[in-house]
Every structure is written in structure tokens, then in C-alpha cells.
Amino acid sequence: MNRTPTREQTGTAGDTAGDTTGDKSPEGSPTSEERLRRWRLVLGGANGSDGTGCSLEGSDSAMDRTLQALYGTPAGRGRGRGERSGGLGGSAPQVARWLGDIRTYFPSSVVQVMQRDAIDRLGLSAMLLESEMLEAVEADVHLVGTLLSLNRAMPETSKETARAVVRKVVAELEKKLAARTRSTLTGALDRSAKVTRPRHRDIDWDRTVRANLKNYLPEYRTVVPERLIGFGRASQSVKKDVILCIDQSGSMAASVVYASVFGAVLASMRSLRTRLVVFDTNVVDLTDDLDDPVDVLFGTQLGGGTDINRALAYCQTQISRPAETIVVLISDLYEGGIRDEMLKRVAQMKGAGVQFVSLLALSDEGAPAYDRGHATALAELGAPAFACTPDHFPEVMAAAIEKRPLPVPPAT
Secondary structure, X not given: OOOHHHHHHHOOHHHHHOOOHHHEOOOOOEOHHHHHHHHHHHHOOHHHOOOOOOOOOHHHHHHHHHHHXXXXXXXXXXHHHOOOOOOOOOOHHHHHHHHHHHHHHOOHHHHHHHHHHHHHHHOOOHHHHOHHHHHHOXXXXXXXXXXXXXXXXXXHHHHXXXXXXXXXXXXXXXXXXXXXXXXXXXXXXXXXXXXXXXXXXXXXXXXXXXXXXXXXXXXXXXXXXXXXXXXXXXOOOOOEEEEEEEEOOHHHHHHHHHHHHHHHHHHOOOOEEEEEEEEOOOEEEOHHHOOOHHHHHHHOOOOOOOOHHHHHHHHHHOOOOHHHEEEEEEOOOOOOOOHHHHHHHHHHHHHOOOEEEEEEEEOOOOOOOOOHHHHHHHHHOOOOEEEEOOOOHHHHHHHHHOOOOOOOOOOO
């Protein structure tokens, strides 16, 4: 079977296996034999249909078998759909061996793509419930989303292993995201508290210059700063209230993972009071679990319908300081509740002074699917809805804290 679509995602097998000096011409380009080898691995060579006439030996042959096990069967013909899979067999240990093989021959980024393909093409969701496979899997955000969606069906013998997998991913995300988030938001919180008689080192020169432009002296080409504006000194008091309102429908799995990690990071900052609310057609407040994002994640229940209006109604009841509150709605906006009421609540919150942020996704998955009508309606209320990557999220929150226009990325 032609494997070209997958190679477009992961790079050719020859690239991942590594090149030797003998595989390239003096100018550095692959030789004709190496090109044939790569095409043979890309096309699969079933019954000689690839047309390369190239045979594989040693590690190339083993690599080809791992690819054949996954891509030698048409998509959708796995165990989860009642038919036998191509070559992974029917037991968790055999799948675990296959997972070990792909890590032997491919880099981590390619392994993660192949794992997702295996789940989709071969119906391996049921296999994720078996602890042997979980111990062998290359953990990433997408796998965590799959585990969370299977949480209610997972046997007790696998739950501890699943939690260990989730905890590993969460720890890596926290390590990557926490320091920058705290640094960015601490600066924003300090800047948001203005003083009019600052010490020299606390002067906000950009704002001071803008505030004194009327005092510009052309002959000296300078501005006379009659009024100084400075940053407030940091304090331990709560300066802002943040409410993360997260859609836990199945399509939002990666966003739920990232939002839970960010929720834990924000909750660790003394100058923020953070609340985390997840919803489908019901609303669950997971604020008490924010000290451990793994507990937050296992408190979610991915899938089901969506009632944004009900979730926002609950969030409204939690707002005591509107002018110092930021509500972050993370949803694809496919509303199953009362649309007009949802928009009315957003308008009410903004009218009261709440900073309202609407994120269509919080992930690295690219452009999300979303309800464009609802996104347009929110934009008309002054609450533009846009997708946000985890790296960009601290900047969005900093702008909300300082009540600046949100840094909306350009439309793609």
C-alpha cells in the first residue's frame, strides 16, 4: 500500500534512519541507489508494486515491517471496527513490542505521529486500556487526551499506569511553560499598578513620554516630563481574579490538557486568584484540585454536548470584582444551549468591566474547526475569538491584565 501521505507528515524513512557518507554524492545529494531505497520505504513495495526493484535488508527490512504493520492496512480496518488489524496482532504485549520498534527506527516526533495514526487507523483505543501498552507508549498531549476520553472505561489495573503517563506529560509541560508564564504575568501585574510619584528605577518611560507630549520643546527637541508615571511596587495581595472556563467536548482534548497545566501555574501565583471550570452540558468547578493538574485532568470527562450559556452563567456567580476579573473561555463555540443568552452574558460581563478572552483552541494543532457565526458575534461585542498556542498564551494574559488590546494572531 502507498505510504506517501504518512511520509509527508514524518519525512522519508531514509531521513529518519540516518544517512551514511556512502549514501551521498560528493556534493551532498543522495545517490540514485539511496533515492531508490527511500522510495521503496515510502511506497511499501507490496507485491513489487512500488516499481523500484530495490530489496531491503537488515535494519531497513525491520523498519519496513514496522511500517507495514501500520500502513499496510487501509485506514479504519482495525480492531475497534470489528476487523483484524494489519500486523499488530491481538495482544497488548505485541503492540508494546511494535511501539518499541518504532522508537528504535524513528525519532520521537515521528513516533508520536505513528502512534496517533495507529489509534485512528487500527482502532487501538481499546488497547490503551491495557497497562502493558501504556508502559511502552511515547507519551504526548494527544495520548493524554485519548487516555482522558477513556478514563471512565479504564480498568482499575490500568488507572495507575495511565496516571503515571499523564503525570509525565504534565511535568514536561510545566517545565516548559511555567517559568515564562510567571515571569510575563508578574511583569504585567506590576505594570498594571500605576503610581504618579515613582522612584527613578520604577518610571515607565513609554507612558511618561506619551503623557507629556504636549510639553514637547521643538528648539531643544525634548519632552519636559511634568508628570511621571511609574510601575507599582510588587505586593502579596490578590490583584486579579482569573476564571478559566474550559469546554471539555471531545474535540477540545489538547486544549483541556494545556489549560489544566496553565491553571495550575496561575493558581501558584499569589497575586492571582484562579478558578477553573470545565463544562459540557453540565458544569464542574475543579478549583480545589488546582494544586495538582493531574487531578484536574482526571476530573474532566471528555465528550458529550456543549452548553456554553450554562457555564458562563455559573462563572457570573463567581465574579465579585468585575473590574479586576479576567474570564477566559476556551471553546470551539459550537453552542448546544441558548445562543442569545450566551451572547447576552458576555455583553453583561464586558459591560461590568470584566476582561473577556475567547480562545477557540489552546494547542499547537493548527487552525481549529469552530462556529464562525458565534465567533463573529463575539467580535462584534468586543471579544474577538481566536486560536492560541501555548507559547502565546502568557502574552494574551499579560495584555488582559494590563487591559491592553489582545494580541490576536493574524488570520490564516
